[in-house]
Amino acid sequence: MTTVAPRKLAHAPHPYFRVDAAELTIGGVAVSTLAERVGQTPFYAYDRAAIGKRIAELRQALPPEISLHYAIKANPMPAVVAHIAPLVDGLDLASAGELAVALDIGANPAHISFAGPGKTDSELHRAAAAGICVNVESEREIRVLAAYSRARGIRPRVAIRVNPDFELKTSGMKMGGGPKQFGIDAERVPQVLRDLAGLPLDFVGFHIYGGSQNLRADAIAEAEHKALELAIALSADAPAPVQLLNIGGGFGIPYFPGEQPLDLKAVGDSLQPLVARAKQALPQAEVVIELGRYIVGECGVYVCRVIDRKVSRGHVFLVTDGGLHHHLAASGNFGQVVRKNYPVLVASAVDRAVTEQASVVGPLCTPLDLLGDRMELPRAQEGDLIAVLQSGAYGLTASPQGFLSHPAAHEILV
């Protein structure tokens, strides 16, 4: 067994998946065997042991005082959520649909939070009825929850989601700083907190989130420290001690050539003084790091099959049964300004020598349907399996599955 290094040297080596008898294995099972077990391609396979390892690495690196939450939005497959829930300290939701998943797998409502800028009245009522914490993002949400509390005699637990006056530097997605739809502007929070005192709501703390998909430990550390200091400052006006402080996450994974994995030890080390400062200034606060992509992103793979090998004007196209309708992000059409290749392998023949440049495309009638653009690959034939790595997060659910009415992809946890 050897560690899988994606063929294009500039992609970071994969930390978990291994090659056995020249085939990529997921959860110890050869990808061709998985394809038979699923009964079709394409499919997503998530590796149970890899997820466990990733969480263990996080526990090892982060101070023990830090709570670790899983953000379901990254991968809401119920089996995945059920596997992760007992390994972490809580779950974070982005919709009432995710609430249903969390409750069905038996997660404890005391350790569930719900954030999102556009919660409907119905979603707010469902969250309150379930007894989870609502990260309120506007004064309207506070009004709706207070009215519910008066009508039903159930006191909702609320944290204030703050739109900070800083943002996570070099983050893939900026979520704070400047005018934003997320949270309540930091400068308005003191008044909101004073108003809360007169409302039938249980204030529990703050949610402050600077961005996502960051590969720089120093930038993450800086954002976390700023989040803590902002929470400490805001706590002066809070109607009760801060019991919960979600300082976000934003830990990135390497997708593209040239990207290096996040230095997790450096992130963990930077949290030691943060924990000390929090203990002193907010002694009752549970400090939460919320991670989605970082927990599952590297633990999943998208597998499709070559159905045609075409050479057009000297250029090799591997036409597969999978494409952007299952994996929009890998096609470069989900928030990317410049399209770059995800790590793509000929999974059924990982050890075959690299002999040609080929593009991996899908079956759709659009040039956007491109999974790998002019990659150095072994010569693949009809029937070979193609794997797109780094596909455990924001894969299937982030894709236009109805586009051109092609068959659905399956999902398995191995």
Add this chain to the structure above:
Amino acid sequence: MTTVAPRKLAHAPHPYFRVDAAELTIGGVAVSTLAERVGQTPFYAYDRAAIGKRIAELRQALPPEISLHYAIKANPMPAVVAHIAPLVDGLDLASAGELAVALDIGANPAHISFAGPGKTDSELHRAAAAGICVNVESEREIRVLAAYSRARGIRPRVAIRVNPDFELKTSGMKMGGGPKQFGIDAERVPQVLRDLAGLPLDFVGFHIYGGSQNLRADAIAEAEHKALELAIALSADAPAPVQLLNIGGGFGIPYFPGEQPLDLKAVGDSLQPLVARAKQALPQAEVVIELGRYIVGECGVYVCRVIDRKVSRGHVFLVTDGGLHHHLAASGNFGQVVRKNYPVLVASAVDRAVTEQASVVGPLCTPLDLLGDRMELPRAQEGDLIAVLQSGAYGLTASPQGFLSHPAAHEILV
């Protein structure tokens, strides 16, 4: 009643939808009444009469000898396809899923074609069993169909999809010219045609397609004439007379500020000499223009509701219950390099004066979830309905509906 002009002057006026009692109407019904009839927001509404008008305009402009096909991929809602099918001369498919829709609504297989670069063996068998025409895109597809014909005694009808040596100028999506996964390279087609003569397949013609979403009549005319000339040249090696010639479509609609509608009369005029030339050189050929977006794109609207009005650091955000999970293209994340605003209206108050700059966002935890970026709009309140125009094509099915597990959007044909 007055014609709706989207508030931002630079968007082209809308050709079909009208305002009555200050509300946008679809199919003559006020949008607020439609929302009650659907029972929820968000929803897509498609206007039956508008689709009929658009097809009538096409019939008026195009020479009577031109056949008009509908490309189901643009909008595969069965009610829409059933409405369009009797108004056009045939249907074009991009998958076996679309084949099922076409057969279920009772379309005649004699006037159905199936194109797509990655047809599976199963899809090819299904197409042959249904008796539709397969636009073969590779030598493998020819092999698979010939084997099916020998095994089953059913002779499939095939057209050759040609990857031309030209492309549609200034097209949004380039589908020909250079190395491509679409079709068989023009220079290899003569040999493929000679080989066809010995196979148990019925050759019926060619499919030559240069690109899509083009707003320039001269560019479309040029591509159509080139397609015809290429077909005439290739026909020299054909095993039978050309009966079917699909010269593509690519007619665009104006989405963004500054874009002008296609000059349909100019396109129609340019087809007169083409029809004459085809009659002389390919006397048995039915010449087909295949349109999807142009038929339905302007006849549909996406409607969502303002659930929160937030002012963050001086910037107004209308947070709606709809977003990129239902309408990826309007968020600027589907193949667009630079994000631009679709025409967006406060549909429940179209005549309210424009008084502010606001951004229309969705409920998702991502800054990508943006339907309108700093648009000049009337002051909208919680409960107001927002309409995104130009949403009849590549809307719901081209969107990641499972993203963050929010409720599904409905679709209605009015």
